[in-house]
Amino acid sequence: MPGRKPIKVALLGCGTVGTEVVRLLTDQAADLTARVGAPVELAGIAVRKPNKHREVPAELLTTDVDALVESDVDVVVEVVGGIEPARTWLLKALKAGKSVVTANKALLAEHSGELFEAADAAGADLYFEAAVAGAIPLLRPLRESLAGDRITRVMGIVNGTTNFILSGMDSTGAGYAETLEEATRLGYAEADPTADVDGFDAASKAAILASLAFHSRVTAADVHREGIAGVSAADIAAAKGLGRTVKLLAICERVTDNGTDSISVRVHPAMIPRSHPLAGVNGAFNAVFVEADAAGEMMFYGKGAGGAPTASAVLGDLVAVARNKVVSGRGPRESAYAALPVRPMGHASTKYHISLDVADKPGVLSQVAAVFAEHDVSIAAVRQEGRVDDASLVIVTHAATDAALRSTVDKIGGLPVVREVVSVMRVEGEES
Numbered sequence: 208m209p210g211r212k213p214i215k216v217a218l219l220g221c222g223t224v225g226t227e228v229v230r231l232l233t234d235q236a237a238d239l240t241a242r243v244g245a246p247v248e249l250a251g252i253a254v255r256k257p258n259k260h261r262e263v264p265a266e267l268l269t270t271d272v273d274a275l276v277e278s279d280v281d282v283v284v285e286v287v288g289g290i291e292p293a294r295t296w297l298l299k300a301l302k303a304g305k306s307v308v309t310a311n312k313a314l315l316a317e318h319s320g321e322l323f324e325a326a327d328a329a330g331a332d333l334y335f336e337a338a339v340a341g342a343i344p345l346l347r348p349l350r351e352s353l354a355g356d357r358i359t360r361v362m363g364i365v366n367g368t369t370n371f372i373l374s375g376m377d378s379t380g381a382g383y384a385e386t387l388e389e390a391t392r393l394g395y396a397e398a399d400p401t402a403d404v405d406g407f408d409a410a411s412k413a414a415i416l417a418s419l420a421f422h423s424r425v426t427a428a429d430v431h432r433e434g435i436a437g438v439s440a441a442d443i444a445a446a447k448g449l450g451r452t453v454k455l456l457a458i459c460e461r462v463t464d465n466g467t468d469s470i471s472v473r474v475h476p477a478m479i480p481r482s483h484p485l486a487g488v489n490g491a492f493n494a495v496f497v498e499a500d501a502a503g504e505m506m507f508y509g510k511g512a513g514g515a516p517t518a519s520a521v522l523g524d525l526v527a528v529a530r531n532k533v534v535s536g537r538g539p540r541e542s543a544y545a546a547l548p549v550r551p552m553g554h555a556s557t558k559y560h561i562s563l564d565v566a567d568k569p570g571v572l573s574q575v576a577a578v579f580a581e582h583d584v585s586i587a588a589v590r591q592e593g594r595v596d597d598a599s600l601v602i603v604t605h606a607a608t609d610a611a612l613r614s615t616v617d618k619i620g621g622l623p624v625v626r627e628v629v630s631v632m633r634v635e636g637e638e639s
């Protein structure tokens with residue numbers, strides 16, 4: 208747009224995502240100018256080691272992040288990651304009225320309240336589509352398209368690394384450690400896979416999703432988190448025996464009890480029917496189900512990670528905040544007015560699949576069934592396989608509180624007729 212003042216952009220970080228942001232900004236410069244209504248100009252790129260970035264223009268590189276943030280840029284794009292110093296940089300940018308685009312789920316899951324307050328005080332935008340489910344448009348639909356509806360549930364696969372490992376275990380029958388090793392060798396798992404396999408990454412994303420879906424502030428600490436390191440080949444085999452597969456799910460639910468709403472938010476592995484749409488989401492892909500009162504069920508599917516897909520979401524946000532700058536407007540602010548409380552995991556309503564190695568003699572089933580009855584847990588299905596010294600009992604429950612189910616499993620494990628509790632896993636998704 209000749210004559211229009213350019214929108215100046217500071218890019219913090221130039222790794223997997225940042226490199227692709229630079230490429231897209233450069234390759235699509237003319238289109239972006241037309242879409243925004245002004246040229247989008249990269250004013251500087253902050254990195255740690257400038258001599259390692261031969262792929263980007265050397266004159267743009269700097270190690271002085273503070274000076275770049277404090278310069279006359281209009282927008283700060285942060286693709287460094289981690290809480291500090293990213294938090295300090297972004298607060299500084301927002302307080303100075305600069306709009307922020309970030310892919311940093313760890314930071315948002317801890318400090319989005321503080322960041323939104325700074326954005327509001329200065330009239331700046333805060334966009335973060337890349338932080339959850341990478342390229343997939345999901346946060347904008349929650350913040351904008353569904354703002355007139357009442358969302359009741361958001362459930363999905365939001366971590367590609369763990370999905371790749373669980374898909375691999377399901378297709379080969381191999382164990383967790385062996386499959387993780389393979390995922391690392393192929394570059395799907397990072398050298399330190401802790402944040403992914405222990406569910407921290409998915410928990411951060413669940414906190415962000417629950418905050419947006421339920422108009423409340425939910426942080427990573429509010430999310431019940433279990434990773435996949437405890438998922439065994441026996442669990443996968445047990446799931447297969449029931450026509451199910453195991454997925455690491457992020458589940459955010461609105462629970463209405465006596466007319467009062469609260470939030471249940473958790474990340475854990477669960478068995479889902481092989482006929483469930485999430486069961487067909489394999490490898491590094493992500494997919495998220497959203498249910499809303501008026502809209503009904505929706506599914507969002509696509510690439511949840513990788514340089515180019517993540518950069519696509521960053522660029523979409525960059526165009527949005529740049530357009531707002533051109534018209535001196537603003538995007539949506541934080542919407543946390545509902546301030547719903549988060550329920551403890553023990554109160555969550557779940558179903559369990561339990562596989563037991565038992566002695567095959569009269570009275571075993573009745574002893575096991577008595578423990579369920581004692582805890583007010585109703586059994587949906589029981590199957591016994593094998594005989595005499597090698598019997599296995601598979602039980603699927605109806606929904607009960609997670610606390611009641613846990614106590615049931617603890618007590619059953621202590622029964623003399625139970626040799627081993629082979630597999631315990633939550634069950635999600637209706638059989639269709």
Ligand SMILES: NC(=O)c1ccc[n+]([C@@H]2O[C@H](COP(=O)([O-])OP(=O)(O)OC[C@H]3O[C@@H](n4cnc5c(N)ncnc54)[C@H](O)[C@@H]3O)[C@@H](O)[C@H]2O)c1
Nearest residue numbers: 220221222223224253254255286287288310311512513517
């Ligand atoms: N890689 C993905 O697939 C993906 C997907 C979604 C979201 N994200 C998020 O995007 C962000 C970036 O991820 P990435 O994979 O590109 O990471 P990366 O490690 O490849 O890149 C990080 C960059 O930040 C720079 N950096 C680190 N500390 C710095 C400092 N103190 N000063 C200046 N520069 C510094 C590094 O030099 C590097 O260029 C993270 O928040 C991540 O969670 C990544």
Ligand SMILES: N[C@@H](CCO)C(=O)O
Nearest residue numbers: 365366367368511512
């Ligand atoms: N480590 C994340 C990257 C995307 O946020 C994953 O495996 O999905």
Ligand code: NA
Nearest residue numbers: 336340341343
């Ligand atoms: Na996204």
